[in-house]
């Protein structure tokens with residue numbers, strides 16, 4: 347029994363640890379839903395418009411994406427491909443890695459599996475916590491990924507915000523700053539709730555890209571389990587039949 351409890355605790359650990367980023371920033375849960383195709387489509391639109399200038403999706407093909415998120419090849423060709431790429435191509439971008447490294451200090455990583463590497467909550471909060479910081483090269487910093495080499499590319503949508511702190515003294519009398527929220531210094535084209543929704547769509551899309559087969563896998567999985575359950579009954583009856591003369 348003890349062993350089982352220890353095992354259960356281990357299984358629960360990753361779930362618990364995803365509640366804060368490595369730097370201790372509390373991560374709000376990303377409200378994503380892989381069944382929500384309009385959300386995935388909006389996410390794809392945001393991705394090609396705002397992210398693909400720097401990031402590629404080397405393992406994702408345009409036509410596969412079209413099929414999975416409920417678009418036709420022509421809709422993708424007309425609205426989501428801005429380069430000379432063909433519908434069967436992978437979603438690469440044209441930025442040479444060496445130049446990118448020179449411009450940003452770090453080459454923007456391929457984002458095909460970023461949702462699995464970092465978790466969706468991380469991405470959701472990362473996209474929401476850029477804040478003004480004049481000491482940084484692009485004038486912004488980030489709470490989830492401090493000193494990130496990426497500019498706040500969605501600032502037109504979100505606007506620019508600065509952090510608001512509460513200052514209090516701890517038992518030893520030293521001042522402690524705790525983040526209580528953000529203040530919008532310059533509004534964007536979206537309201538704060540709309541911006542949250544946009545980032546949820548984007549993260550939903552990246553979660554889909556991280557494992558395009560997920561929904562199908564779950565659908566097939568149910569049948570596999572049913573089959574195994576049925577097979578167990580059949581094999582049990584067979585075993586009884588084979589052994590009945592021996593005992």
Ligand code: HEC
Nearest residue numbers: 396397399400450452453454455460491493494495496499
């Ligand atoms: C102007 C170029 C540029 C654009 C556009 C851009 N990024 Fe980035 N991004 C970068 C760079 C550079 C890095 C590497 C930052 C680092 O490691 O310091 C990065 C890193 C990231 C990371 C990795 C964070 C980590 O923990 O490793 C994620 C996630 C990300 N970008 C998401 C996005 C999304 C989503 C968009 C579109 C909304 C986007 N980026 C648009 C340049 C860009």
